[in-house]
Amino acid sequence: MSTVAAFYGGKSILITGATGFLGKVLMEKLFRTSPDLKVIYILVRPKAGQTLQQRVFQILDSKLFEKVKEVCPNVHEKIRAIYADLNQNDFAISKEDMQELLSCTNIIFHCAATVRFDDTLRHAVQLNVTATRQLLLMASQMPKLEAFIHISTAYSNCNLKHIDEVIYPCPVEPKKIIDSLEWLDDAIIDEITPKLIRDWPNIYTYTKALGEMVVQQESRNLSIAIIRPSIVGATWQEPFPGWVDNINGPNGIIIATGKGFLRAIKATPMAVADVIPVDTVVNLMLAVGWYTAVHRPKSTLVYHITSGNMNPCNWHKMGVQVLATFEKIPFERPFRRPNANFTSNSFTSQYWNAVSHRAPAIIYDCYLRLTGRKPRMTKLMNRLLRTVSMLEYFINRSWEWSTYNTEMLMSELSPEDQRVFNFDVRQLNWLEYIENYVLGVKKYLLKEDMAGIPEAKQRLKRLRNIHYLFNTALFLIAWRLLIARSQMARNVWFFIVSFCYKFLSYFRASSTLKV
Ligand SMILES: CCCCCCCCCCCCCCCCCCCCCC(=O)SCCNC(=O)CCNC(=O)[C@H](O)C(C)(C)COP(=O)(O)OP(=O)(O)OC[C@H]1O[C@@H](n2cnc3c(N)ncnc32)[C@H](O)[C@@H]1OP(=O)(O)O
Ligand SMILES: NC(=O)C1=CN([C@@H]2O[C@H](COP(=O)(O)OP(=O)(O)OC[C@H]3O[C@@H](n4cnc5c(N)ncnc54)[C@H](OP(=O)(O)O)[C@@H]3O)[C@@H](O)[C@H]2O)C=CC1
Numbered sequence: 001m002s003t004v005a006a007f008y009g010g011k012s013i014l015i016t017g018a019t020g021f022l023g024k025v026l027m028e029k030l031f032r033t034s035p036d037l038k039v040i041y042i043l044v045r046p047k048a049g050q051t052l053q054q055r056v057f058q059i060l061d062s063k064l065f066e067k068v069k070e071v072c073p074n075v076h077e078k079i080r081a082i083y084a085d086l087n088q089n090d091f092a093i094s095k096e097d098m099q100e101l102l103s104c105t106n107i108i109f110h111c112a113a114t115v116r117f118d119d120t121l122r123h124a125v126q127l128n129v130t131a132t133r134q135l136l137l138m139a140s141q142m143p144k145l146e147a148f149i150h151i152s153t154a155y156s157n158c159n160l161k162h163i164d165e166v167i168y169p170c171p172v173e174p175k176k177i178i179d180s181l182e183w184l185d186d187a188i189i190d191e192i193t194p195k196l197i198r199d200w201p202n203i204y205t206y207t208k209a210l211g212e213m214v215v216q217q218e219s220r221n222l223s224i225a226i227i228r229p230s231i232v233g234a235t236w237q238e239p240f241p242g243w244v245d246n247i248n249g250p251n252g253i254i255i256a257t258g259k260g261f262l263r264a265i266k267a268t269p270m271a272v273a274d275v276i277p278v279d280t281v282v283n284l285m286l287a288v289g290w291y292t293a294v295h296r297p298k299s300t301l302v303y304h305i306t307s308g309n310m311n312p313c314n315w316h317k318m319g320v321q322v323l324a325t326f327e328k329i330p331f332e333r334p335f336r337r338p339n340a341n342f343t344s345n346s347f348t349s350q351y352w353n354a355v356s357h358r359a360p361a362i363i364y365d366c367y368l369r370l371t372g373r374k375p376r377m378t379k380l381m382n383r384l385l386r387t388v389s390m391l392e393y394f395i396n397r398s399w400e401w402s403t404y405n406t407e408m409l410m411s412e413l414s415p416e417d418q419r420v421f422n423f424d425v426r427q428l429n430w431l432e433y434i435e436n437y438v439l440g441v442k443k444y445l446l447k448e449d450m451a452g453i454p455e456a457k458q459r460l461k462r463l464r465n466i467h468y469l470f471n472t473a474l475f476l477i478a479w480r481l482l483i484a485r486s487q488m489a490r491n492v493w494f495f496i497v498s499f500c501y502k503f504l505s506y507f508r509a510s511s512t513l514k515v
Helices: 003-008 021-033 052-060 063-071 095-104 121-139 174-183 186-197 203-217 250-258 278-295 315-328 346-370 377-395 404-412 415-420 430-445 450-485 487-514
Strands: 012-016 039-044 079-083 107-110 147-151 224-229 231-233 264-266 275-277 301-305 341-343
Touching: 003 021, 003 278, 003 415, 012 021, 021 039, 021 063, 021 278, 039 052, 039 095, 052 063, 052 079, 079 095, 095 121, 107 121, 107 278, 121 147, 121 174, 121 186, 121 203, 147 203, 147 278, 174 203, 186 203, 203 224, 224 278, 231 250, 231 278, 250 315, 250 377, 250 430, 264 346, 264 377, 275 278, 278 301, 278 404, 301 404, 315 341, 315 430, 341 346, 346 377, 450 487
Parallel strands: 012 039, 012 107, 039 079, 107 147, 147 224, 224 301, 231 275, 264 341
Antiparallel strands: none
């Protein structure tokens, strides 16, 4: 019997961000391995016209939860959705709900965050810093609380090259920032933001670093741990390979590449692609929850869950495998044939953007206009290139993350727990993982049917022929223009033509002789 799974039996667990990518996989694993847990409280806000209950039903009815329904048929009764908005004071939780949370919660997993790179400082601080402080304050009033697990990111200190499992101080105290945001107006905040975030690449990573500092400062006598995953990718093994449900991180790039919109990217091919499967992160989270509650370490332990130092893969290898998978399993209705050019040179990157991205978009928009339709490709391309430019920082550098605590925890687990809560990324086969990842993007994100593959392959063949035809026509036009203007080009042309003619005559003569 798994000790970690047994630990969660009969427990009341509070999860923030349960409707997000990581939160859903966490809930799924908890229900599947510890179906006898008491209740999972989730803090949810209504969204996109859906009530809390509708949101919960949608999650439970998804393919991700199919196995859960077999082992835990009463899963609906074990989820208690609580109305909450982490942007508001006391999270806008009702008095009765708050009372229940405070008196019953045993374990907290704090996953909620804004992960947008371009969020405003005010909103990102509210969610990634102030809400964390508020949740810690709540936690300090929970008599039954055994562990508080805070999810940060391996990139919270990406301004450093080597990152240890420690909390690094930020140049400005989080409390000072929270206080000043209360009275500064938005225009001034925009002005001071670059000065505040200094060498952090964006507001997201900066506010996640502030969030960690808040955890350290407000820890009181709570048992707390911080988990820092790198780029969280599709599931590796559980509940099935390749599950993804949002366009963050590599997912959007895989779609844009598979659909032929993105054919070149400014990336350092040999830089480490520190992707980590979401189920690996969740397994570590559950093991850390158990360890923190049972062993109660004296200080807040930080755990890195990254792949680069144990089983590195680089962007080149990833790109090649992604392309190889598109050959076998193409996406439907691609704009152009998928291709992946990596360049670390700014000039070459600008060239590819002009020739391979913007020009085809403009040509396609002209075609749409001529056929009486609304042009849309240039706009879409501009947004895509803006997104890609925001990711560039992360695909042109490598970091070293130490993993002493993560390895220590692995050695503390029984062989059974190491199997059930496997977070040993050394066992990951990248080629297999990437293939399943691309397949998962096609099935679960794009919702494409596998029956459409033969048609997609036909379309790719047509696109290849159009590509060859277009290039040949372009070459002939350029050559014709050159001949018209340059004597030298004319001489070369006559030389080539007469050489070919002589060669053909010789070949014809010799074949007639043989007969
Ligand atoms: C040719 C090359 C071939 C390569 C072959 C393939 C090999 C694989 C290579 C993989 C290399 C990947 C490297 C990943 C590095 C990640 C580092 C993470 C490090 C930290 C990790 C963390 O700790 S935590 C999670 C990180 N947090 C995010 O990852 C959110 C980012 N995101 C935003 O901050 C907002 O998204 C932002 C962008 C402002 C737009 O914002 P926005 O207002 O314009 O609007 P939206 O978000 O609504 O998106 C509007 C339109 O952008 C499109 N789009 C959105 N995201 C997209 C995306 N990632 N890739 C493409 N396209 C995307 C979408 O398709 C929409 O298109 P449409 O309009 O048609 O629907
Ligand atoms: N994905 C990744 O690559 C990585 C993620 N992380 C960290 O993991 C954690 C989870 O990320 P991930 O699951 O990918 O992110 P998602 O964007 O998928 O999920 C974010 C979650 O936070 C919730 N949330 C946001 N704002 C509020 C609010 N005002 N009130 C209540 N809930 C709110 C969202 O709810 P709603 O559904 O209502 O919007 C959602 O459930 C984050 O802390 C992130 O920093 C760390 C490293 C990498």
